[in-house]
Amino acid sequence: MVQCDVCFHHCEIPEGRRGFCGARSCSGERIRPENYGRITGMALDPIEKKPLREFFPGSMILSIGSYGCNLRCPFCQNHEISWSAEAMRFAERAETISPEELTETALRLRSRGNIGLAFTYNEPLIGWEFVRDTGKLVHEAGLKNVLVTNGTAELPVLEAIAPYIDAMNIDLKGFTERYYIKTLGGSLSMVKAFIARAVQLCHVELTTLIVPGENDTEDEIRALAQWVSGLTDAAGRVIGSGIPLHISRFFPRFHMTDRPPTDVRTIYHLADVAREKLCSVYTGNC
Numbered sequence: 399m400v401q402c403d404v405c406f407h408h409c410e411i412p413e414g415r416r417g418f419c420g421a422r423s424c425s426g427e428r429i430r431p432e433n434y435g436r437i438t439g440m441a442l443d444p445i446e447k448k449p450l451r452e453f454f455p456g457s458m459i460l461s462i463g464s465y466g467c468n469l470r471c472p473f474c475q476n477h478e479i480s481w482s483a484e485a486m487r488f489a490e491r492a493e494t495i496s497p498e499e500l501t502e503t504a505l506r507l508r509s510r511g512n513i514g515l516a517f518t519y520n521e522p523l524i525g526w527e528f529v530r531d532t533g534k535l536v537h538e539a540g541l542k543n544v545l546v547t548n549g550t551a552e553l554p555v556l557e558a559i560a561p562y563i564d565a566m567n568i569d570l571k572g573f574t575e576r577y578y579i580k581t582l583g584g585s586l587s588m589v590k591a592f593i594a595r596a597v598q599l600c601h602v603e604l605t606t607l608i609v610p611g612e613n614d615t616e617d618e619i620r621a622l623a624q625w626v627s628g629l630t631d632a633a634g635r636v637i638g639s640g641i642p643l644h645i646s647r648f649f650p651r652f653h654m655t656d657r658p659p660t661d662v663r664t665i666y667h668l669a670d671v672a673r674e675k676l677c678s679v680y681t682g683n684c
């Protein structure tokens with residue numbers, strides 16, 4: 399049995415078994431990413447769809463995803479590839495693509511406005527080795543790398559991929575440990591630490607999905623914006639007020655179909671609340 403050190407779960411994984419994320423396993427007394435290069439989704443997307451509004455706006459980016467996730471969000475839009483039981487069925491037929499092949503594909507798509515590669519759809523950091531290896535080649539080819547992540551990873555994982563990542567969109571799904579633990583199966587403190595370091599390393603934008611009855615109060619968004627506004631760069635200068643925040647509308651999905659979509663007026667109002675502290679607040683799914 400070997401301990402995985404990617405996230406707060408710190409899974410003790412027996413030989414031949416997988417951890418909580420469904421993508422990291424123990425083999426030969428070593429933890430390895432079973433989803434390395436196994437692609438379940440690929441599309442050329444507008445950069446704004448990540449969402450990134452202040453990183454090469456108007457460009458396109460090749461988006462890829464694998465399978466597995468270390469959270470259990472009941473409203474997951476990609477549960478077929480994220481939640482372990484269902485993800486395993488996708489894993490059996492996922493196409494294996496090497497970092498070299500992906501880089502070549504990204505280069506071929508430059509004529510269609512592609513600026514690089516986005517690691518997205520499932521949680522990329524549970525297969526951070528593939529992000530690192532592919533990102534390095536993409537950089538060497540003169541292209542950009544984007545990471546769309548829940549930020550639930552230990553800082554050594556972030557440091558390992560940081561030299562190759564140009565921009566991130568990080569989910570800050572709420573601002574209470576209760577919500578992270580009870581609803582998402584996560585750790586707010588880990589995400590906050592990840593974000594605080596990430597903003598010192600590359601361009602970062604944040605996304606908060608507003609779920610009715612869960613994280614939709616003025617007080618929570620005000621506290622979230624206050625914390626973001628105090629974030630600092632590597633030199634200790636306060637830069638948080640300039641970090642873009644996306645306030646996004648919830649629609650009933652997966653295991654959370656028992657409530658209506660977030661009222662559009664709520665999204666606009668909470669965006670205004672966030673603007674008390676932040677300069678760049680965008681609304682999504684409205």
